[in-house]
Amino acid sequence: MEILVFLFSFSALGVLYAMNTMPEFQEPYAILGTGVGVLVVVFLFYFLITRGNPPKDMLFYVFAVFSFTCIIDLTSALEYDGIIYGFMDFYQKTGEPYLGSSYAIMMCYWDGIVHLIMYLMMISRITDRKAYRTLGLFWAGSLCANMSVFITGIVAGKYGSDIRPAFWLNFFFLLLPVWGAVSLFTRPKDRPLIGGYNAQQAQSMKIIWRPTDLILIVMLLGSMAFTILRGLVALDSPLEACSIYLKQYEPYLKDPVGYPRVMMVHLFFYGLPLLGAFVYGLLKSGCTWMSDWTMFFAGAMIQCQWAHIGGSLHSRTTAPFRIPNDVFWTVFAANLLYAATPVILALRVHSDPNFFLKVCPFPGQTGLPNSEEKDTKITNYKDK
Numbered sequence: 001m002e003i004l005v006f007l008f009s010f011s012a013l014g015v016l017y018a019m020n021t022m023p024e025f026q027e028p029y030a031i032l033g034t035g036v037g038v039l040v041v042v043f044l045f046y047f048l049i050t051r052g053n054p055p056k057d058m059l060f061y062v063f064a065v066f067s068f069t070c071i072i073d074l075t076s077a078l079e080y081d082g083i084i085y086g087f088m089d090f091y092q093k094t095g096e097p098y099l100g101s102s103y104a105i106m107m108c109y110w111d112g113i114v115h116l117i118m119y120l121m122m123i124s125r126i127t128d129r130k131a132y133r134t135l136g137l138f139w140a141g142s143l144c145a146n147m148s149v150f151i152t153g154i155v156a157g158k159y160g161s162d163i164r165p166a167f168w169l170n171f172f173f174l175l176l177p178v179w180g181a182v183s184l185f186t187r188p189k190d191r192p193l194i195g196g197y198n199a200q201q202a203q204s205m206k207i208i209w210r211p212t213d214l215i216l217i218v219m220l221l222g223s224m225a226f227t228i229l230r231g232l233v234a235l236d237s238p239l240e241a242c243s244i245y246l247k248q249y250e251p252y253l254k255d256p257v258g259y260p261r262v263m264m265v266h267l268f269f270y271g272l273p274l275l276g277a278f279v280y281g282l283l284k285s286g287c288t289w290m291s292d293w294t295m296f297f298a299g300a301m302i303q304c305q306w307a308h309i310g311g312s313l314h315s316r317t318t319a320p321f322r323i324p325n326d327v328f329w330t331v332f333a334a335n336l337l338y339a340a341t342p343v344i345l346a347l348r349v350h351s352d353p354n355f356f357l358k359v360c361p362f363p364g365q366t367g368l369p370n371s372e373e374k375d376t377k378i379t380n381y382k383d384k
Helices: 002-009 009-021 028-049 059-080 091-095 102-127 133-156 165-186 199-203 209-234 240-248 259-283 292-315 323-349
Strands: none
Touching: 002 009, 002 028, 002 059, 009 028, 009 059, 009 091, 009 292, 028 059, 028 091, 059 091, 059 165, 091 102, 091 199, 102 133, 102 259, 102 292, 133 165, 133 259, 133 292, 165 292, 209 240, 209 259, 209 323, 240 323, 259 292
């Protein structure tokens, strides 16, 4: 099924080419109507071809339809960068002109490549009746962060006075991943929930004897400090440190397009509490929520930082807002480390989850050898 979805998604190129050559489809309200109509047709296509063996997971249709729109986003980014021509001229003029900003171009590359790969992987697992909850949470974090920053940035930035009817299509791509995230969070986990001897041993070790976790705590504390600094810059704090950082390190935070400022505010109010919660989760054993939230946040952070770093380096960002040459590698390295920290944390939680499990002692457990065979971990749940 994933091969069919992949091939059918490229029919988006035919739709774009036809609209680009037919003036009657290039008016603002015609673009909105056509966009809604195309999405409905794509949904009906997948609904009809799966009637004989319908998927048990409704998110299948979301992933299939979004795979189609991934090709549209990738085409938009490639055309704005001058790599291809003749597909999106009309949309650049009367559809969504803010897609030509450097941040939006990098966002479209992420959607057209990374999200498309995730959709195909999740469709494959749904078709094979396999669990995909962990990957789904990563996707939900990525797309929720993507669209919340994108929509807010349009309204708050320089394009807020030039909103066209096609803008309202973006809420479809915000509400569905929010629904998907809620659905995935409330499903039974596909990983162990309870640990026995091995979990008890891991949770009896103080932080000083867990060097990996100790390093992660230091990295999280550094990320919290970085989040606070850039959040205060975005909020126009008069502190001297904020002024110095803005002028000498990341002037891109004040790019009039608005996306960088909105992203920093999002991270300040939503990311900062989560970073603090992760520090707590590394210190306090038995925090079973760590496996879900670290994966969700990793998806959100890596998407945001991809668009932020790429946007600050893109040729469409004017010179005054680019990273100064004398501090380029310092700022670049700081942003890479900032993006990598949640990903490393998520990998650590999922590769060795014993510290984050609930311990359920059994009679005669004391003195058992430290082996996987003697452990009391329950078998994995399967997604419903």
